[in-house]
Amino acid sequence: xTLARASVYFPAIxxxxxxxxxxxxxxxxxxxxxxxxxxxxxPSRFPLQMQYQGASLIALPVxxxxxxxxxxxxxxxxxxxxxxxxxxxxxxxGEILGPTHIHYLVQTARPIYNLAQLSVGHPxxxxxxPDGLLAAFSYGIDELRTLRVKRNxxxxxxxxxxxxxxxxxxxxxxxxxxxxxxxxxxxxENDLLxxxxxxxxxxxxxxxxxxxxxxxxxxxxxxMFLDGRFSRYGRILSARLDRGSRxxxxxxxxxxxxxxxxxxxxxxxxxxxTFLRSPLKFSRISSRFSLARxxxxxxxxxxHLGVDYAAPIGTPVRAxxxxxxxxxxxxxxxxxxxxxxxxxGLQTLYGHxxxxxxxMGQRVAQGDLVGAVGMTGLATGPHLDYRTLRNGVFVNPxxxxxxxxxxVPASARAAxxxxxxxxxxxxxxxxxRLAR
Numbered sequence: 001x002t003l004a005r006a007s008v009y010f011p012a013i014x015x016x017x018x019x020x021x022x023x024x025x026x027x028x029x030x031x032x033x034x035x036x037x038x039x040x041x042x043p044s045r046f047p048l049q050m051q052y053q054g055a056s057l058i059a060l061p062v063x064x065x066x067x068x069x070x071x072x073x074x075x076x077x078x079x080x081x082x083x084x085x086x087x088x089x090x091x092x093x094g095e096i097l098g099p100t101h102i103h104y105l106v107q108t109a110r111p112i113y114n115l116a117q118l119s120v121g122h123p124x125x126x127x128x129x130p131d132g133l134l135a136a137f138s139y140g141i142d143e144l145r146t147l148r149v150k151r152n153x154x155x156x157x158x159x160x161x162x163x164x165x166x167x168x169x170x171x172x173x174x175x176x177x178x179x180x181x182x183x184x185x186x187x188x189e190n191d192l193l194x195x196x197x198x199x200x201x202x203x204x205x206x207x208x209x210x211x212x213x214x215x216x217x218x219x220x221x222x223x224m225f226l227d228g229r230f231s232r233y234g235r236i237l238s239a240r241l242d243r244g245s246r247x248x249x250x251x252x253x254x255x256x257x258x259x260x261x262x263x264x265x266x267x268x269x270x271x272x273x274t275f276l277r278s279p280l281k282f283s284r285i286s287s288r289f290s291l292a293r294x295x296x297x298x299x300x301x302x303x304h305l306g307v308d309y310a311a312p313i314g315t316p317v318r319a320x321x322x323x324x325x326x327x328x329x330x331x332x333x334x335x336x337x338x339x340x341x342x343x344x345g346l347q348t349l350y351g352h353x354x355x356x357x358x359x360m361g362q363r364v365a366q367g368d369l370v371g372a373v374g375m376t377g378l379a380t381g382p383h384l385d386y387r388t389l390r391n392g393v394f395v396n397p398x399x400x401x402x403x404x405x406x407x408v409p410a411s412a413r414a415a416x417x418x419x420x421x422x423x424x425x426x427x428x429x430x431x432x433r434l435a436r
Contacts, residue, residue, distance in 0.1 A: 076135065077128040083118045092118075096126055101134055105149060108156040113147045115139070143231060165224035167234060171426060173218040176211050181282075183217065193221065193233055198281065200250050200263050201241055203273040206398070208309065209285050216242045220426035235261075238423035251423045253408070253416050266424065268408035268416055274343070275402035276320045276366065279350060279386055280309050280373070305394035306349070306387035313354050313382040315373040319364045320348050320388075321402075328356050334385065335377025338370045344403060345392075351385035352376050 129135035137149040174183035184194040222234030250263040287308035327339035336353040354374025388397040
């Protein structure tokens with residue numbers, strides 16, 4: 001656990017204010033003129049200066065006196081909740097603390113966390129002391145960090161508490177009956193693992209169309225736990241996908257120090273290729289590439305030189321490869337369309353979009369969002385019309401063979417072999433590993 005601290009100290013003026021008030025009341029009983037004169041001088045008797053205690057002391061401008069103390073309670077009062085949409089600290093604590101108290105709280109926390117940056121749904125707790133004043137405050141910055149502010153003598157002190165995950169590597173396996181999502185759920189895991197697994201093999205497998213019942217997977221994945229409870233998935237270290245007689249395996253390797261982590265085959269060939277198999281992560285094919293198809297609206301037989309992916313309106317559409325936007329706008333029956341130019345004479349088109357997220361001349365990287373699924377133009381339902389051209393001629397997107405990627409360089413081969421052997425061993429049954 002690591003702590004980052006900041007402190008704000010101010011004079012203990014609460015008892016002084018009460019004594020001053022009693023003096024005023026007594027003076028009013030005996031001499032009203034002197035009492036009025038004393039009231040005029042009272043603010044100058046209690047100047048309030050704040051300073052940060054840390055590497056250096058910073059004098060702040062004189063602040064107004066604190067509001068009168070609230071009625072004394074017999075016990076601590078704790079108020080808990082979560083941050084609502086469009087909430088500010090003033091809105092959250094306005095019914096509990098006065099504006100000056102909130103100001104002190106913000107100033108105390110500012111050196112280590114800006115309380116103007118509140119996130120929807122994050123938890124907070126406020127503890128009021130027996131005197132009705134702030135005793136403690138906490139705010140969940142994220143899953144691992146919590147801002148804590150507490151009263152310390154005559155001031156407030158803040159620190160950030162940091163926890164660490166308990167990381168465990170586990171092996172998850174499953175068999176496809178209907179979909180990858182269903183198989184992952186049957187294994188007792190959630191959809192995020194299915195997304196992560198599909199992202200590894202998406203250059204070799206179109207998970208919308210190519211998985212068959214009986215296909216299987218096995219994956220060694222880090223699981224992150226907090227307080228003994230599963231929190232989230234970490235890195236997938238290795239994975240295996242069996243598709244009939246074809247076996248795909250992947251190992252994670254970061255290469256040289258500071259290099260980007262990639263997934264490779266056991267032979268050191270990157271799984272990442274220049275073209276994605278599908279511009280949508282998950283959907284279904286509603287119409288394939290054909291030279292003679294009955295148009296559903298025009299009722300005439302004509303070529304359909306692309307692949308239609310049925311998906312809900314708003315589904316993100318990704319660039320299939322690195323490229324430049326050469327068209328972005330309306331194109332007759334094709335509706336809202338984006339056209340990208342790629343290397344080696346290849347182009348891709350994305351039609352019937354509900355939204356366009358790029359502009360003419362913009363460079364995009366593989367996987368960047370170019371728009372969203374829609375049904376603009378001549379369309380009977382929401383879908384993406386995805387097309388590919390090679391040297392100006394339409395070709396079937398499902399059969400295009402992307403250029404090969406560069407393998408692990410010779411200088412990193414020894415390190416790769418060591419990592420590969422360790423990560424692939426994780427996929428072996430436990431009995432086989434113990435027998436080694």
